[in-house]
Amino acid sequence: MRFTLEVWTQASREEKGHFELYEVDEVDPEASFLEMLDLVNERLVLRGMRTIAFDSDCREGICGSCSLTIDGIPHGPNQVTTCQTYMRDFADGATIRVEPFRSANFPVLRDLVTDRGALDRVIQAGGYISTTTGPQPDPNAMPVSPEVQEQAMNAATCIGCGACVAACPNGAAMLFTGAKVTHLNLLPQGQVERAQRARSMVLAMDDEGFGGCTLYGECSRVCPQEISLDVIGMLNREYRRGARKQAA
Numbered sequence: 676m677r678f679t680l681e682v683w684t685q686a687s688r689e690e691k692g693h694f695e696l697y698e699v700d701e702v703d704p705e706a707s708f709l710e711m712l713d714l715v716n717e718r719l720v721l722r723g724m725r726t727i728a729f730d731s732d733c734r735e736g737i738c739g740s741c742s743l744t745i746d747g748i749p750h751g752p753n754q755v756t757t758c759q760t761y762m763r764d765f766a767d768g769a770t771i772r773v774e775p776f777r778s779a780n781f782p783v784l785r786d787l788v789t790d791r792g793a794l795d796r797v798i799q800a801g802g803y804i805s806t807t808t809g810p811q812p813d814p815n816a817m818p819v820s821p822e823v824q825e826q827a828m829n830a831a832t833c834i835g836c837g838a839c840v841a842a843c844p845n846g847a848a849m850l851f852t853g854a855k856v857t858h859l860n861l862l863p864q865g866q867v868e869r870a871q872r873a874r875s876m877v878l879a880m881d882d883e884g885f886g887g888c889t890l891y892g893e894c895s896r897v898c899p900q901e902i903s904l905d906v907i908g909m910l911n912r913e914y915r916r917g918a919r920k921q922a923a
């Protein structure tokens with residue numbers, strides 16, 4: 676396959692960026708989007724030219740490192756991670772626009788690499804899960820109903836990629852934060868910090884400058900883990916619950 680790529684190029688956080696054109700041919704349709712970029716970079720290296728910087732790690736849809744906006748959509752058209760996007764999903768000869776995740780909270784460090792540390796700081800504000808040390812506790816000592824277990828584990832699949840933030844017209848991080856609060860607050864191990872967790876994380880979101888949620892729903896539509904908007908309702912409920920506890 677053959678493609679024309681319009682790739683965002685930016686030397687550093689301080690510099691202005693622009694789109695650079697690259698022609699790439701002899702691409703295996705079974706190559707992932709990142710493998711296609713590897714191919715472009717290998718050819719640039721052979722010609723002694725500057726390569727394209729982009730993030731990746733697991734390349735299996737697990738770690739949340741990959742973060743490209745492909746044709747205007749965070750992670751591309753298929754609601755899967757960038758690393759799980761394959762070139763067979765594009766028309767032969769297509770022009771594809773490749774940008775970093777776009778958010779005021781994700782400054783571009785170089786080309787397609789952004790600093791998503793703001794999400795880490797929101798997680799840190801949620802405290803720690805208190806765990807029992809010593810002998811492994813009997814599983815029956817901490818019963819969890821199947822419904823709660825399913826809800827918590829679904830939320831726990833959030834990989835922290837930040838596509839939800841990049842897709843949101845408000846730049847909100849509510850889906851991400853809602854997923855973390857739902858995961859941690861529902862399980863027995865998360866009860867110790869439950870009262871203050873949602874409040875602390877929402878304050879951290881505000882401190883970082885993330886926008887507010889007005890239920891556009893774009894976040895959930897691009898989320899590769901299909902995190903439901905329900906977690907935002909859970910976050911709001913937990914926030915109010917925490918505020919009542921602190922007032923009591």
Ligand code: SF4
Nearest residue numbers: 833834836837839898
């Ligand atoms: S909620 Fe979805 S889109 Fe947002 S960080 Fe988690 S996995 Fe990524």
Ligand code: FES
Nearest residue numbers: 732734739741758
């Ligand atoms: S590189 Fe790990 S999720 Fe894409």
